[in-house]
Amino acid sequence: xxxxxxxxxxxxxxxxxxxxxxxxxxxxxxxxxxxxxxxxxxxxxxxxxxxxxxxxxxxxxxxxxxxxxxxxxxxxxxxxxxxxxxxxxxxxxxxxxxxxxxxxxxxxxxxxxxxxxxxxxxxxxxxxxxxxxxxxxxxxxxxxxxxxxxxxxxxxxxxxxxxxxxxxxxxxxxxxxxxxxxxxxxxxxxxxxxxxxxxxxxxxxxxxxxxxxxxxxxxxxxxxxxxxxxxxxxxxxxxxxxxxxxxxxxxxxxxxxxxxxxxxxxxxxxxxxxxxxxxxxxxxxxxxxxxxxxxxxxxxxxxxxxxxxxxxxxxxxxxxxxxxxxxxxxxxxxxxxx
Numbered sequence: 001x002x003x004x005x006x007x008x009x010x011x012x013x014x015x016x017x018x019x020x021x022x023x024x025x026x027x028x029x030x031x032x033x034x035x036x037x038x039x040x041x042x043x044x045x046x047x048x049x050x051x052x053x054x055x056x057x058x059x060x061x062x063x064x065x066x067x068x069x070x071x072x073x074x075x076x077x078x079x080x081x082x083x084x085x086x087x088x089x090x091x092x093x094x095x096x097x098x099x100x101x102x103x104x105x106x107x108x109x110x111x112x113x114x115x116x117x118x119x120x121x122x123x124x125x126x127x128x129x130x131x132x133x134x135x136x137x138x139x140x141x142x143x144x145x146x147x148x149x150x151x152x153x154x155x156x157x158x159x160x161x162x163x164x165x166x167x168x169x170x171x172x173x174x175x176x177x178x179x180x181x182x183x184x185x186x187x188x189x190x191x192x193x194x195x196x197x198x199x200x201x202x203x204x205x206x207x208x209x210x211x212x213x214x215x216x217x218x219x220x221x222x223x224x225x226x227x228x229x230x231x232x233x234x235x236x237x238x239x240x241x242x243x244x245x246x247x248x249x250x251x252x253x254x255x256x257x258x259x260x261x262x263x264x265x266x267x268x269x270x271x272x273x274x275x276x277x278x279x280x281x282x283x284x285x286x287x288x289x290x291x292x293x294x295x296x297x298x299x300x301x302x303x304x305x306x307x308x309x310x311x312x313x314x315x316x317x318x319x320x321x322x323x324x325x326x327x328x329x330x331x332x333x334x335x336x337x338x
Contacts, residue, residue, distance in 0.1 A: 001098045002075065004300040008117015011296040012285040013233045015165040015205065016076070019123040019222075020112040021131050022150045022159040026139040030151040031087070031106060039087040039104045046092065046103050049137045050130075055096045061089050067318075070309035076114055078102050097126050107151050107159075109134065116300065118229060120162055120222045128218075147214065157214030162225050165194075166232060169204040169282045170239030177206070180232070188212045189228060203274035203281075203303075208232070244286050255283025263336045267322070268329035273306055306331060 003016050024030065025045065028038055050056050061069055061083060069083040078091055082105045089104040102110040111134070113127040134140065141149035148159035155161075171177055181191045194205040208229065210221050244251050258279035262268070281299055283289040304310060306328045312319045315327050 003114040003116045004304050006116035007297055010118040013166055013236050014118040015167055016114050016116055017120045017123050018114045018163045019127045020161045022107040022155050023109040024141040025108050026141040042108050043090050043103050055094045056092050059091045067309045067312050071313050074307035074310050075304055099126050099130050120226055155213055158218050160218050161209050162222050163207050163209035164229050166206050168236050169278050170243055171236050172204045174239055203278040252288050254279050255288045262332050265329045267325040269325050
């Protein structure tokens with residue numbers, strides 16, 4: 001099960017929700033001082049802990065071709081930093097729940113669950129169930145005052161990051177993201193680009209997450225993020241409706257012109273796709289485009305499948321830039337004409 005196969009709540013604004021826990025083995029050095037043998041031992045310990053459950057599959061990233069590794073990033077299974085690790089590292093995934101575990105990323109264990117739409121509590125319950133097993137069977141580094149011990153001090157405490165991926169085209173076009181970022185910072189939250197820290201907001205996609213993990217409980221963190229997300233949804237929807245009422249013809253043309261280009265192009269770059277895709281998603285959200293032809297879930301699936309590495313893998317051969325753009329355009333023509 002992948003998040004983009006699910007039907008999510010509030011999916012016109014919230015693309016996905018993610019809960020991530022950072023954990024470390026008590027008798028092992030942090031990753032910056034960990035040896036190759038130490039990394040291999042951690043991988044073995046985590047795998048052995050879950051070996052009695054057949055739902056878990058393991059991928060050894062040391063032996064993985066670059067494009068296949070990048071495809072995991074494009075599906076939001078692993079982080080960009082994870083695939084760059086020089087030490088042995090691997091990924092466990094539960095095929096039934098979608099819970100994933102990066103072993104030997106910034107911390108020894110990065111456990112996460114991604115769900116479609118606004119579903120922080122559901123993601124939390126799925127992730128916590130696995131976390132409870134790991135904490136029971138492994139000697140996890142924990143301090144009574146500091147909580148879970150992590151490589152980066154900013155993760156001390158619960159060592160939990162809760163985040164939502166949101167689609168904010170109207171606020172972006174109205175130049176309100178800067179003010180939103182300032183307001184979120186005062187509330188202990190941060191807003192980043194589509195691929196996390198340091199990335200651009202491709203397709204008007206942003207990640208919003210908590211910054212504070214020490215001195216605040218997991219449930220309180222989730223509740224706060226849900227409340228703030230609800231306020232952002234209200235702001236975004238209001239801005240969208242204003243754009244539509246102020247210039248309905250232009251918004252209608254923008255949506256249909258973007259969909260027409262996606263349906264008929266011979267070449268399509270990733271950058272152009274994300275731009276057109278955003279206007280199609282906006283048109284669907286505003287009721288301009290018919291929902292019997294497109295859904296937010298179908299758009300999520302399309303977004304993942306046309307990413308460069310994933311597209312190359314599905315073709316079964318290495319693709320140069322022009323061939324990849326040609327392959328992306330054909331995929332879009334085929335799937336959007338159904």
